[in-house]
Amino acid sequence: MHTKNISELAAGLRAGEYSSVELTRHFLERIRRLDGGLNSFISVCEDAALAMARAADERLQRGGAGPLTGIPIAHKDIFCTQGLKTSCGSRMLDNFIAPYDATVVERLKRAGAVTLGKTNMDEFAMGSSNETSFYGPVRNPWDGDAVPGGSSGGSAAAVAARLTPAATGTDTGGSIRQPAALCGVTGLKPTYGRVSRYGMIAFASSLDQGGPMTASAADAALVLQAMAGFDERDSTSAEQPVPDYGAELEHDLAGLRIGLPREYFGEGLDAAVAESVEEAVGEYRRLGAEVVDISLPNTHLAVPAYYVVAPAECSSNLARFDGVRYGHRCEDPKNLEDLYKRSRAGGFGDEVKRRILIGTYALSAGYYDAYYLKAQRIRHLISDDFKHAFDRVDVIMGPTTPGTAFRIGERTDDPVSMYLSDIYTIAANLAGLPGISIPVAPVDGKPVGLQIIGNYFAEARLLNVAHKYQQVTDWHTKAPEGYL
Amino acid sequence: MQWETVIGLEIHAQLATKSKIFSGASTAYGAEPNTQACAVDLGLPGVLPVLNGEAVRMAVKFGLAIGAEIAPRSVFARKNYFYPDLPKGYQISQYELPVVGRGHVDIDLEDGSTKEIGVTRAHLEEDAGKSLHEDFHGMTGIDLNRAGTPLLEIVSEPDMRSAAEAVAYARKIHALVRYLEICDGNMQEGSFRCDANVSVRPRGQEAFGTRAELKNLNSFRFLERAINLEVERQIDIIESGGEVVQETRLYDADRNETRSMRTKEEANDYRYFPDPDLLPLEIGHAFIGEVMKELPELPDAKRLRFEKDYALNHRDALALTASRELADYYEAAVTASGDEPRLTANWVTGELAAALNRDALDISASPVCADMLGGLIKRIADQTISGKIAKQVFEAMWRGEGDADAIIEAKGLKQITDSGAIEKIVEEIVAANPAQVEQYRSGKEKIFGFFVGQVMKATKGKANPQQVNELLKKRLSS
Numbered sequence: 029m030h031t032k033n034i035s036e037l038a039a040g041l042r043a044g045e046y047s048s049v050e051l052t053r054h055f056l057e058r059i060r061r062l063d064g065g066l067n068s069f070i071s072v073c074e075d076a077a078l079a080m081a082r083a084a085d086e087r088l089q090r091g092g093a094g095p096l097t098g099i100p101i102a103h104k105d106i107f108c109t110q111g112l113k114t115s116c117g118s119r120m121l122d123n124f125i126a127p128y129d130a131t132v133v134e135r136l137k138r139a140g141a142v143t144l145g146k147t148n149m150d151e152f153a154m155g156s157s158n159e160t161s162f163y164g165p166v167r168n169p170w171d172g173d174a175v176p177g178g179s180s181g182g183s184a185a186a187v188a189a190r191l192t193p194a195a196t197g198t199d200t201g202g203s204i205r206q207p208a209a210l211c212g213v214t215g216l217k218p219t220y221g222r223v224s225r226y227g228m229i230a231f232a233s234s235l236d237q238g239g240p241m242t243a244s245a246a247d248a249a250l251v252l253q254a255m256a257g258f259d260e261r262d263s264t265s266a267e268q269p270v271p272d273y274g275a276e277l278e279h280d281l282a283g284l285r286i287g288l289p290r291e292y293f294g295e296g297l298d299a300a301v302a303e304s305v306e307e308a309v310g311e312y313r314r315l316g317a318e319v320v321d322i323s324l325p326n327t328h329l330a331v332p333a334y335y336v337v338a339p340a341e342c343s344s345n346l347a348r349f350d351g352v353r354y355g356h357r358c359e360d361p362k363n364l365e366d367l368y369k370r371s372r373a374g375g376f377g378d379e380v381k382r383r384i385l386i387g388t389y390a391l392s393a394g395y396y397d398a399y400y401l402k403a404q405r406i407r408h409l410i411s412d413d414f415k416h417a418f419d420r421v422d423v424i425m426g427p428t429t430p431g432t433a434f435r436i437g438e439r440t441d442d443p444v445s446m447y448l449s450d451i452y453t454i455a456a457n458l459a460g461l462p463g464i465s466i467p468v469a470p471v472d473g474k475p476v477g478l479q480i481i482g483n484y485f486a487e488a489r490l491l492n493v494a495h496k497y498q499q500v501t502d503w504h505t506k507a508p509e510g511y512l
Numbered sequence: 513m514q515w516e517t518v519i520g521l522e523i524h525a526q527l528a529t530k531s532k533i534f535s536g537a538s539t540a541y542g543a544e545p546n547t548q549a550c551a552v553d554l555g556l557p558g559v560l561p562v563l564n565g566e567a568v569r570m571a572v573k574f575g576l577a578i579g580a581e582i583a584p585r586s587v588f589a590r591k592n593y594f595y596p597d598l599p600k601g602y603q604i605s606q607y608e609l610p611v612v613g614r615g616h617v618d619i620d621l622e623d624g625s626t627k628e629i630g631v632t633r634a635h636l637e638e639d640a641g642k643s644l645h646e647d648f649h650g651m652t653g654i655d656l657n658r659a660g661t662p663l664l665e666i667v668s669e670p671d672m673r674s675a676a677e678a679v680a681y682a683r684k685i686h687a688l689v690r691y692l693e694i695c696d697g698n699m700q701e702g703s704f705r706c707d708a709n710v711s712v713r714p715r716g717q718e719a720f721g722t723r724a725e726l727k728n729l730n731s732f733r734f735l736e737r738a739i740n741l742e743v744e745r746q747i748d749i750i751e752s753g754g755e756v757v758q759e760t761r762l763y764d765a766d767r768n769e770t771r772s773m774r775t776k777e778e779a780n781d782y783r784y785f786p787d788p789d790l791l792p793l794e795i796g797h798a799f800i801g802e803v804m805k806e807l808p809e810l811p812d813a814k815r816l817r818f819e820k821d822y823a824l825n826h827r828d829a830l831a832l833t834a835s836r837e838l839a840d841y842y843e844a845a846v847t848a849s850g851d852e853p854r855l856t857a858n859w860v861t862g863e864l865a866a867a868l869n870r871d872a873l874d875i876s877a878s879p880v881c882a883d884m885l886g887g888l889i890k891r892i893a894d895q896t897i898s899g900k901i902a903k904q905v906f907e908a909m910w911r912g913e914g915d916a917d918a919i920i921e922a923k924g925l926k927q928i929t930d931s932g933a934i935e936k937i938v939e940e941i942v943a944a945n946p947a948q949v950e951q952y953r954s955g956k957e958k959i960f961g962f963f964v965g966q967v968m969k970a971t972k973g974k975a976n977p978q979q980v981n982e983l984l985k986k987r988l989s990s
Binding site: 041103107108114121126127128129225226227228229230232233234260261262263264340341343344346347348349350352353354364368390391393396400489 | 551554555556558559560561596601604723781782784788790791
């Protein structure tokens with residue numbers, strides 16, 4: 029059952045080949061058996077999952093079932109799930125049982141999806157390797173010594189290992205696309221505002237966006253369909269109507285104009301990865317697309333601007349974790365200052381502390397203009413780069429990451445080299461654009477991701493472009509050895 | 513040396529919305545701790561603020577009432593600091609771009625003149641919760657019911673030159689927000705709070721002196737006292753060769769003193785930045801036009817109308833328009849009196865105001881409603897009773913004995929206007945007091961009052977005084 033795509037699973041449920049309870053048990057059993065070595069889940073909610081599966085089975089019997097009814101799904105542990113631990117990968121929230129569902133969780137529940145559990149992640153989504161999690165690193169199912177990427181590393185690894193048909197992720201600087209690339213799955217970061225952020229624990233509010241992580245673009249379309257849409261509880265969510273993503277999948281690509289930014293193919297890109305990406309672009313040529321060289325001249329400013337904006341917002345967003353109302357609280361605080369200091373010092377890990385410090389500094393009186401305001405101006409420049417590019421092309425393609433999955437521990441002492449693994453993904457967040465990563469030909473047995481960036485609210489186009497490639501290739505159907 | 517005081521006020525007015533500024537929780541005062549704090553108010557992980565449109569409408573109302581520009585685009589910013597009753601670790605406020613720009617109000621001074629006070633800006637923000645230090649034995653309790661209550665912070669220019677002017681300005685803003693029905697103005701409950709920035713400088717000097725910010729001024733009286741104390745303190749420091757330091761000082765009403773809370777060096781760096789969870793607030797002409805139509809008649813306009821339509825003097829018109837409730841009461845009473853505006857003004861600013869003051873009641877809680885007072889005045893006007901008897905009737909109404917007519921009837925207070933009856937009594941009094949008659953006739957006209965008193969005594973005050981005068985004069989000079 030775990031090799032089937034979501035449409036096939038849904039067809040099987042409808043045809044009565046198996047029930048949702050059986051399907052759910054199958055994936056729960058795989059998690060039990062296979063996740064020990066991966067560590068892709070922080071918590072698994074067997075009882076709740078089976079209860080939801082039973083409800084889905086009734087709905088399948090009764091009628092009114094949708095395409096996700098009875099389909100198991102895992103949520104990144106950044107999404108609040110009522111009655112379930114929502115840790116955000118941090119000791120700070122190790123004891124936090126969310127009293128409400130995030131909008132994304134609520135919508136997927138309403139669609140009938142069955143929550144298997146909560147996936148591992150970099151602490152508060154700050155990291156590109158899943159090594160900053162309080163719950164330990166996740167291993168890449170393609171190579172147990174390699175990282176799965178991050179911060180949605182648990183979701184990517186779980187989907188890659190076929191422990192779940194789908195998972196939710198969040199992407200602030202590449203946290204869906206980068207792990208999707210390193211684990212060989214499909215990961216879509218929608219346009220900022222397409223998916224509600226309500227109940228998604230904030231890292232950098234102006235960049236954070238939730239999205240689906242699945243085996244294929246067709247599956248991503250089904251999951252996004254349920255996730256997307258205006259939410260009155262999130263003022264930054266878009267009031268744009270949500271198109272029928274499934275209906276757009278099959279559009280012919282003849283005449284599609286693809287832009288290749290020369291800045292994405294320069295120094296720092298692994299030659300074999302470049303070759304693999306170019307090969308995929310060749311496939312698009314064969315599908316009738318036209319390939320154009322373009323330039324995004326401010327690309328080199330993306331990482332520095334991001335590492336001002338994201339820490340600045342995080343320094344403020346994480347102020348609520350103060351040991352007063354919930355979360356980690358130090359033993360026997362002597363006074364208020366002691367309570368704050370020891371609760372926060374003990375609750376947060378090093379990377380989170382590093383970013384809080386950077387962000388606090390960047391917002392300080394006397395530095396605000398030089399850092400935060402300047403970074404905001406760079407965001408405008410980067411958005412303008414894309415705007416000009418989209419005057420000439422329909423989508424932009426390039427590598428998702430400069431290389432394949434690196435070894436666990438390899439970059440933990442060198443934050444800057446870690447930060448550079450998001451060099452191609454960050455710009456889309458700064459501009460608020462949608463981007464998808466799909467698996468293309470691997471290098472040395474390790475997955476490689478092709479990133480496709482689209483214009484605002486062009487998710488349907490991205491899914492269509494990704495899907496057409498997946499119809500003529502089979503990289504997305506490959507699962508790592510031992511997980512088939 | 514002659515010193516000049518310079519004062520600017522920051523007023524926080526809690527807006528009278530039903531729900532909070534960024535959540536759907538109720539804003540009602542006095543509920544059990546933490547029962548009116550939802551996930552958003554508690555600052556739970558993942559929650560987001562959604563702006564309450566009613567709070568915006570109220571802020572715009574205020575802006576229009578002070579002739580200010582309403583910003584077509586204003587921005588919510590985060591003011592970052594740690595405090596246990598500040599659940600998110602930041603307060604959502606407006607910083608660089610407030611919703612209400614520069615405006616002004618006119619205040620009335622003691623000598624009858626008016627003075628324009630500039631309002632620098634007014635911005636929307638959320639209130640914090642409360643820290644409760646009693647009953648927790650060395651710990652602090654946190655009540656987040658108030659967290660997220662909408663506030664309009666109204667910042668004045670440093671235009672006031674005395675504590676009295678500061679109080680007049682605060683009262684004016686207080687009256688305005690109540691007229692606009694955007695704030696209940698309750699200072700004890702903290703719905704209307706004043707902070708005063710106070711400095712002194714040698715008269716004639718242009719540069720401002722170093723200021724101190726005074727907090728915890730929860731009545732107009734405390735505002736006045738605290739400013740006067742602070743002015744004295746600053747002058748003493750300077751005159752004894754010291755220097756005033758910039759600091760925040762807390763007023764202690766029990767000890768009638770101010771104490772330093774924190775100095776400038778200890779002040780927080782609030783690290784303001786635009787709140788990425790909220791879109792910029794955009795306000796169009798159509799919305800402003802709509803709010804403009806909802807504006808009630810404002811105190812200044814009402815005062816002018818009272819002066820004109822009711823032929824009132826400036827002082828009475830000012831007093832009667834001090835609050836919308838009082839002005840409404842007055843106008844209702846005028847109608848009930850059968851159009852006796854001046855007599856009504858005298859009664860409202862006289863007997864009624866004194867009785868309210870004596871029993872510490874607000875006009876809305878007056879046991880004598882406008883119709884009752886108007887009914888009484890009607891009986892004075894039509895000479896059913898005299899002004900003196902009317903005071904008795906008023907007291908009886910105050911005690912709840914019914915309306916004027918019923919009391920006049922029950923107590924037999926109806927004025928005697930029958931000339932024959934009065935003449936008869938005059939005759940008796942004249943006959944009974946020949947010595948006084950003699951004195952009067954020999955030129956001691958002051959004794960006339962004695963006769964009036966005797967007649968009134970004999971009629972238990974019910975005789976029409978005018979008639980008594982006339983008939984007595986006639987009789988004594990014959």
